[in-house]
Amino acid sequence: MQNNNINGVLEKRLCTGCGTCSLICPQGAIKMQDDSEGFKAPIVESEKCNGCGRCKRHCHAIKSTKKYSSKISMCLIAQNKEKKIAKKSASGGAFVGMAIEFLSKYQGIVFGAALCEDMEVKHIYVDNVKELYKLQNSKYVQSNIGRSYEKAKFFLQNNKYVLFSGTPCQIAGLYNFLDESLLEKLYTVDLICHGVPSPGLFKKYIEENENEARRKTKAIKFRVKNPLWTSISSFYMIMIFKGGLPSIRKPSEDVYYNIFSKGLALRECCYTCKYALPDRIGDFTIGDCDSHKFYPHFHPNESNSTIMINSIKAKKIWEESFGKKFDFSELDIRLEEKYNNQLHEPFKRPIERDFIYKEIFQRDWGIISDKYANEQKLSGKIRAYLAILSPSWLVNIWGKRNG
Numbered sequence: 001m002q003n004n005n006i007n008g009v010l011e012k013r014l015c016t017g018c019g020t021c022s023l024i025c026p027q028g029a030i031k032m033q034d035d036s037e038g039f040k041a042p043i044v045e046s047e048k049c050n051g052c053g054r055c056k057r058h059c060h061a062i063k064s065t066k067k068y069s070s071k072i073s074m075c076l077i078a079q080n081k082e083k084k085i086a087k088k089s090a091s092g093g094a095f096v097g098m099a100i101e102f103l104s105k106y107q108g109i110v111f112g113a114a115l116c117e118d119m120e121v122k123h124i125y126v127d128n129v130k131e132l133y134k135l136q137n138s139k140y141v142q143s144n145i146g147r148s149y150e151k152a153k154f155f156l157q158n159n160k161y162v163l164f165s166g167t168p169c170q171i172a173g174l175y176n177f178l179d180e181s182l183l184e185k186l187y188t189v190d191l192i193c194h195g196v197p198s199p200g201l202f203k204k205y206i207e208e209n210e211n212e213a214r215r216k217t218k219a220i221k222f223r224v225k226n227p228l229w230t231s232i233s234s235f236y237m238i239m240i241f242k243g244g245l246p247s248i249r250k251p252s253e254d255v256y257y258n259i260f261s262k263g264l265a266l267r268e269c270c271y272t273c274k275y276a277l278p279d280r281i282g283d284f285t286i287g288d289c290d291s292h293k294f295y296p297h298f299h300p301n302e303s304n305s306t307i308m309i310n311s312i313k314a315k316k317i318w319e320e321s322f323g324k325k326f327d328f329s330e331l332d333i334r335l336e337e338k339y340n341n342q343l344h345e346p347f348k349r350p351i352e353r354d355f356i357y358k359e360i361f362q363r364d365w366g367i368i369s370d371k372y373a374n375e376q377k378l379s380g381k382i383r384a385y386l387a388i389l390s391p392s393w394l395v396n397i398w399g400k401r402n403g
């Protein structure tokens, strides 16, 4: 059973696992540990806690994050001018375009989520363009934020520019961790977010696939673009095994993707997310442009990004630098809100959420797969293999033809 209360401080279902409480506790009484569903959650050691209430005062789930920079609202449909970058990104390469400028022009530090060698998604930082690929593309699982807020603080104290990307709750946690005096050189990018499944579920999924393939995983891709016929993102789930053929599944045929896309196993707080609004927490917001059909002449055969510019500070850096990296045009925010659900409401909690984690951890994986994924058709498999194996010259020709 999940504890429904964290030491009388916060209802468990509201905790986003940002870990700010554990970082700011003067007694070191709060630790982040895996809960029974495989999410990181705070555990308070009662004997160390002196009841000072600092954790409550810094918790973004309790105390709304103060908006520091003057607010504005600009919304763009955007596509990275460099085709190769856009191809490797989830939508239009919004994040990498901004990050390259930030690293090269401002000698900044960029934080984001990476799939690390141990196949855990963690927040890391990079200080050079070469390593930016680690943060590129979406990883549809809650990333372990670890001690990245402390690292960001260290860089800000040393007068460095910091670009911090993450889900809106991770950005809110960061703001509630940092002193106001350190915010001048901090820029934040939040994602339009559907919600996050647990790292425990993701680990289980990898283990089961490795058992079946009898090999260890080398890499996982959650989202690829199909170079042979379009530049539109497909949600193919690809697992590359050491010394073996990749396993490629369409979203409807993959158990993990089915569970993710139907929102069956999101963190409890995701179903009541207070950040699923057009009024954003970050300086920038990025997401998939879901109202693209209203802009038929804007990169028609490509996945485009939505970029929201939410503060005066963001507008300034966009005009000075970031904007150079993109083709962009103004986007009607009301239309985008209408088509991109998580800009106006949290994901609706499905009935399966009551029991899915018990099933996942207690029942045979074969039963879970049969229940939540469909059989893959041979035609889909062949098309997916062709997409992966197509040479880069073909990708480039295709990119030019559609550019």
Ligand SMILES: Cc1cc2nc3c(=O)[nH]c(=O)nc-3n(C[C@H](O)[C@H](O)[C@H](O)COP(=O)(O)OP(=O)(O)OC[C@H]3O[C@@H](n4cnc5c(N)ncnc54)[C@H](O)[C@@H]3O)c2cc1C
Binding pocket: 088, 089, 090, 091, 092, 093, 094, 095, 096, 111, 112, 113, 114, 121, 135, 136, 137, 138, 139, 140, 141, 142, 143, 165, 166, 167, 189, 191, 192, 193, 194, 195, 196, 286, 287, 288, 289, 305, 306, 340, 342
């Ligand atoms: C869990 C999740 C749910 C999402 N849900 C939606 C949605 O409902 N609607 C929508 O429009 N867009 C959603 N997105 C955003 C979308 O997938 C793309 O990230 C976005 O369109 C930007 O793509 P890009 O091409 O600019 O850059 P990319 O290179 O694809 O973006 C990479 C950025 O995403 C961050 N990132 C990747 N994985 C994670 C993670 N697990 N946790 C925190 N940050 C991460 C990286 O740090 C980096 O900043 C979601 C992303 C995630 C991770």
